[in-house]
Amino acid sequence: MRKFKFSALALIFVMTLATAANAAVPETVTCRVEIDRAVLPPGGPQNVVLKVTLDAPRAPVQAGRPRVNIALVLDQSGSMGGTKLEMAKAAAIEAVSRLDKNDVFSLITYDTNVHTLVPAQRVRNINHILRAIRQIEAGGNTALFGGVSQGAAEIRKYIEGDYIHRVVLLSDGLANVGPRLPGDLGRLGSGLFKENISVTTVGVGTDYNEDLMAQLAQRSDGNTYFAETGADLPRIFARELGNVLNVVAKQVILTITLPGGVKPVEIIGREGRIKGNKIELSMNQLYGGQEKFALIEVRLPESWAGKTLNVARAKVNYHDPYTMEIRTSTGIATAKFTNDPAKVEASTNVKVVRDYQLNLNAMAQEKAIELSDQGKPAAAVQALRESAAKLKVYGGKYQDEQLIEEAKEAEVQADTLERQGMSKKSRKILRTKSYQMKNQQMQE
Amino acid sequence: MAGRPSILIFWTLLLIPTLILAGVAFRLLSHEQERIRRNSADALLDQARVIARSIDLSLETVQENLTGSLLDIPPGDIEPRLMSWERLNPLVRNVFIFHPEGGLEYPERSIASTQEERQFIDRFSPLFSGRLSFGFNKLSKEGTTVQASSRKKLYALSRETQPTQSTTKSGWIPWFSDNRLYILGWVRQNETEPVYGVELELMVLLSRLTAEFPENSRPGTALVLMDGSHTPIHQSGPLETDGDKTPVGRIMVSPHLPHWTITAFTGKDASGTGQSFLILSLILVGILLTAIVSGGILITRLTLQNIKDARQKTSFVASVSHELKTPLTSIRMYAELLLSKRIKDPDKQHHYLEVIVQESGRLTRLINNVLDFGKLEQGKKKYHPTPFDMVVFLEELIRTHEIRIQNTGLQIIKEFSMGSFTVNTDRDAMEQVVLNLLDNALKYAGRGQFIKFILIREGNDIQVKLQDDGPGIAPNTREQVFKKFFRADNSLTTVQPGSGLGLSIARQMLRDLGGDLTIEPDLRKGACFTIRIPFDETD
Numbered sequence: 001m002r003k004f005k006f007s008a009l010a011l012i013f014v015m016t017l018a019t020a021a022n023a024a025v026p027e028t029v030t031c032r033v034e035i036d037r038a039v040l041p042p043g044g045p046q047n048v049v050l051k052v053t054l055d056a057p058r059a060p061v062q063a064g065r066p067r068v069n070i071a072l073v074l075d076q077s078g079s080m081g082g083t084k085l086e087m088a089k090a091a092a093i094e095a096v097s098r099l100d101k102n103d104v105f106s107l108i109t110y111d112t113n114v115h116t117l118v119p120a121q122r123v124r125n126i127n128h129i130l131r132a133i134r135q136i137e138a139g140g141n142t143a144l145f146g147g148v149s150q151g152a153a154e155i156r157k158y159i160e161g162d163y164i165h166r167v168v169l170l171s172d173g174l175a176n177v178g179p180r181l182p183g184d185l186g187r188l189g190s191g192l193f194k195e196n197i198s199v200t201t202v203g204v205g206t207d208y209n210e211d212l213m214a215q216l217a218q219r220s221d222g223n224t225y226f227a228e229t230g231a232d233l234p235r236i237f238a239r240e241l242g243n244v245l246n247v248v249a250k251q252v253i254l255t256i257t258l259p260g261g262v263k264p265v266e267i268i269g270r271e272g273r274i275k276g277n278k279i280e281l282s283m284n285q286l287y288g289g290q291e292k293f294a295l296i297e298v299r300l301p302e303s304w305a306g307k308t309l310n311v312a313r314a315k316v317n318y319h320d321p322y323t324m325e326i327r328t329s330t331g332i333a334t335a336k337f338t339n340d341p342a343k344v345e346a347s348t349n350v351k352v353v354r355d356y357q358l359n360l361n362a363m364a365q366e367k368a369i370e371l372s373d374q375g376k377p378a379a380a381v382q383a384l385r386e387s388a389a390k391l392k393v394y395g396g397k398y399q400d401e402q403l404i405e406e407a408k409e410a411e412v413q414a415d416t417l418e419r420q421g422m423s424k425k426s427r428k429i430l431r432t433k434s435y436q437m438k439n440q441q442m443q444e
Numbered sequence: 445m446a447g448r449p450s451i452l453i454f455w456t457l458l459l460i461p462t463l464i465l466a467g468v469a470f471r472l473l474s475h476e477q478e479r480i481r482r483n484s485a486d487a488l489l490d491q492a493r494v495i496a497r498s499i500d501l502s503l504e505t506v507q508e509n510l511t512g513s514l515l516d517i518p519p520g521d522i523e524p525r526l527m528s529w530e531r532l533n534p535l536v537r538n539v540f541i542f543h544p545e546g547g548l549e550y551p552e553r554s555i556a557s558t559q560e561e562r563q564f565i566d567r568f569s570p571l572f573s574g575r576l577s578f579g580f581n582k583l584s585k586e587g588t589t590v591q592a593s594s595r596k597k598l599y600a601l602s603r604e605t606q607p608t609q610s611t612t613k614s615g616w617i618p619w620f621s622d623n624r625l626y627i628l629g630w631v632r633q634n635e636t637e638p639v640y641g642v643e644l645e646l647m648v649l650l651s652r653l654t655a656e657f658p659e660n661s662r663p664g665t666a667l668v669l670m671d672g673s674h675t676p677i678h679q680s681g682p683l684e685t686d687g688d689k690t691p692v693g694r695i696m697v698s699p700h701l702p703h704w705t706i707t708a709f710t711g712k713d714a715s716g717t718g719q720s721f722l723i724l725s726l727i728l729v730g731i732l733l734t735a736i737v738s739g740g741i742l743i744t745r746l747t748l749q750n751i752k753d754a755r756q757k758t759s760f761v762a763s764v765s766h767e768l769k770t771p772l773t774s775i776r777m778y779a780e781l782l783l784s785k786r787i788k789d790p791d792k793q794h795h796y797l798e799v800i801v802q803e804s805g806r807l808t809r810l811i812n813n814v815l816d817f818g819k820l821e822q823g824k825k826k827y828h829p830t831p832f833d834m835v836v837f838l839e840e841l842i843r844t845h846e847i848r849i850q851n852t853g854l855q856i857i858k859e860f861s862m863g864s865f866t867v868n869t870d871r872d873a874m875e876q877v878v879l880n881l882l883d884n885a886l887k888y889a890g891r892g893q894f895i896k897f898i899l900i901r902e903g904n905d906i907q908v909k910l911q912d913d914g915p916g917i918a919p920n921t922r923e924q925v926f927k928k929f930f931r932a933d934n935s936l937t938t939v940q941p942g943s944g945l946g947l948s949i950a951r952q953m954l955r956d957l958g959g960d961l962t963i964e965p966d967l968r969k970g971a972c973f974t975i976r977i978p979f980d981e982t983d
Contacts, residue, residue: 112684112685113681143678143679145650146679148651149650149651149654149655150654152651177676178676178678178679179650179677187645187646190537191534191648194532194533195534273531273558274558282531
């Protein structure tokens with residue numbers, strides 16, 4: 001946990017330039033850089049948290065939406081039989097009916113083998129697709145890797161077109177044919193990310209491998225969902241499709257440049273690359289109206305009261321699927337130093353603190369899973385309780401309801417863990433929530 | 445009787461070749477089945493070989509192209525170029541630049557390095573620490589002139605525009621760390637330059653390879669790509685391979701994926717066509733055998749029937765001759781006596797004449813039976829139905845034969861129901877039927893007490909029953925008495941004369957007239973025959 005030092009009594013002016021060079025044009029993604037405290041005490045080197053926010057505009061109403069290229073990969077192994085498969089089919093049919101003629105759809109199912117029921121094609125003959133979906137029957141093993149691979153192969157048939165590429169994977173079981181380690185599927189996700197293909201993973205029931213599903217989604221910048229029963233599937237599919245049809249920026253590359261003296265420490269909750277004084281993060285897409293951010297801890301050089309310091313400059317490059325142009329937007333943050341602790345205190349940016357704490361909580365959840373997996377349930381409970389306590393402190397200090405709410409939830413998680421141990425279901429909820437938090441997955 | 449041994453010989457001659465034929469057919473079929481199974485396994489292995497070749501080729505192409513691209517990077521541009529590859533190329537997992545003197549230049553282990561980079565450095569630490577030379581394995585090559593397969597030479601020819609005296613070195617290293625495979629490619633422009641290269645993103649490579657894996661839809665088979673520890677990576681084919689199925693063969697995939705195999709499995713229903721071929725052939729052989737055997741049975745039955753018929757006809761001729769001879773002898777003897785005029789007593793003369801008339805009546809009936817039998821057999825018997833009252837008919841008949849019956853010592857009992865018993869049928873035929881039954885009764889029931897005539901109506905039928913309390917008929921021969929030539933006692937040893945035709949003719953005639961003749965099945969003593977004839981509704 002980061003400690004905030006309140007040393008001298010210097011007065012500081014902080015300017016957080018929530019820029020947007022082209023703020024006048026509303027349909028651009030804007031880029032903001034904020035510091036957890038806008039005013040800092042002078043003195044020796046200190047760590048601060050930067051929040052770089054990308055605000056995606058709402059999708060323009062009048063323009064036609066970007067075309068999508070979706071591969072639906074369904075698990076049809078024996079365990080999917082019954083309601084789960086029926087609901088999955090209903091959800092798939094619902095999803096297909098929302099696509100239009102210019103979109104590309106493919107349907108792959110897998111058991112022990114992989115079957116391409118609908119090869120990638122424009123959604124012209126919808127009846128043919130619906131018939132293929134209805135014919136799916138359950139039976140056999142779980143060749144998840146092969147299914148995703150085939151899904152990606154179908155996507156690649158239209159990879160050159162200006163589509164939003166997406167594989168939607170649904171599974172309820174453990175992969176038992178082909179690579180099955182979360183890390184391996186994560187590597188596949190990394191590879192697909194480089195081709196601008198995102199994999200959204202939907203786990204059904206309590207027997208699937210949530211680590212694998214979360215890693216695959218995370219590395220490829222897709223979403224991940226946990227559907228306890230088949231009944232949740234239509235809602236999840238609708239939400240996922242809503243997201244995909246609402247993409248306003250593709251191939252997003254965020255570069256944060258730190259001026260001399262400011263050193264990067266850590267990227268919190270996201271994968272990124274630190275190279276010298278540059279930090280680079282990439283995302284496959286931004287959804288309309290979404291706020292995505294990256295939290296970065298940096299170390300500031302020794303400063304004196306009255307000094308103004310450029311802390312970071314952020315630049316975002318992305319591909320606009322509406323105009324087919326590469327767009328750029330920048331943001332900058334500067335901090336001032338003062339000896340007045342009251343001003344330092346007053347400058348606290350609650351939103352940054354909140355997101356930082358929530359991300360730390362997400363990491364605590366992952367830590368708890370890890371400890372519980374290692375057979376240390378007491379330590380896992382401890383990790384959750386500590387995180388809850390911290391959330392509570394900050395929630396109380398800044399009168400932030402969301403933090404207090406999360407603190408309560410973390411308490412409940414700790415209590416449940418203490419009483420019943422880590423159940424399959426709570427492990428899935430923790431894993432999914434932590435991923436959704438770190439990735440700022442759109443909620444309803 | 446000479447037929448039996450010949451039939452036995454016939455059967456032996458038929459059965460032995462048939463069984464040999466069946467055995468040979470079965471052996472051939474199972475050989476054929478085995479051959480088909482082997483062929484199908486061979487075909488599966490051939491397919492596995494083709495897939496392995498194609499994977500090997502793909503890997504080789506990928507690696508050669510990557511090596512080529514690595515060598516094409518201008519020396520001053522290596523780091524940015526490699527970093528951009530790492531960011532954009534799905535096949536590249538990690539990149540590195542290593543200087544034999546200075547150690548690892550990129551990625552450097554620092555606070556800023558990612559977990560992946562740290563693991564990468566650890567994974568290949570024997571190489572990156574300089575403990576192991578990059579060219580340690582034999583998959584490395586020097587320059588572009590390599591000892592290579594003809595295919596590689598062809599590639600080299602197609603790529604090489606001018607012969608170069610280059611000192612480049614390159615190689616690919618399949619690397620095991622934590623029992624997992626990683627593949628590292630490296631190049632070195634010359635001795636003074638650093639070694640640099642890429643780590644392949646194996647999962648992406650596998651993902652591409654599995655998506656290209658050809659479909660195998662043969663039932664009961666599976667082709668499985670397995671890694672070095674026999675863990676399935678990808679399966680093609682409907683057979684479930686979990687459990688302890690033993691593979692029919694393993695094909696090594698490529699030296700670039702050490703110990704990886706394409707493993708072929710077949711199940712019970714593997715050679716689907718072979719199975720149906722066997723079933724079809726077995727059915728055909730079965731039909732053939734059945735035809736031969738049933739033909740044999742049919743011939744034997746016919747032969748036996750003919751033998752039996754011939755025997756019965758012989759016996760028939762003998763008994764009919766005997767039957768004809770007896771009355772003729774009597775008639776001739778009495779006629780000669782009367783002709784010699786030595787008999788003066790008028791009573792005796794009268795008695796002799798009566799015997800002559802009686803015996804000629806018997807002769808007539810016998811001849812009628814034989815004639816009727818002939819007509820019935822040929823279907824030429826003609827009937828002349830006339831309506832008459834059964835009661836009157838029976839009364840007349842009994843009166844005519846009263847003396848004959850009484851002479852045998854039998855009492856006549858009549859049980860006629862009340863009511864109308866008019867029938868419309870051939871009166872002569874009816875008379876012949878009743879007389880045949882009566883003759884039988886007199887012949888066989890002579891030691892009994894009575895002969896009973898019963899007349900009743902049942903439904904639309906009129907039934908005339910002739911019952912006696914004689915020795916009766918053995919239960920197992922009750923139905924056979926209606927067969928022609930059949931005689932309840934052995935015809936050659938019997939004391940009673942007869943042709944064995946009477947009951948057969950009687951039943952045939954009644955059936956022709958719409959009635960029937962049956963025997964009461966469970967009578968404790970004696971015999972009872974029932975004549976059934978339709979009631980004349982028009983009356």
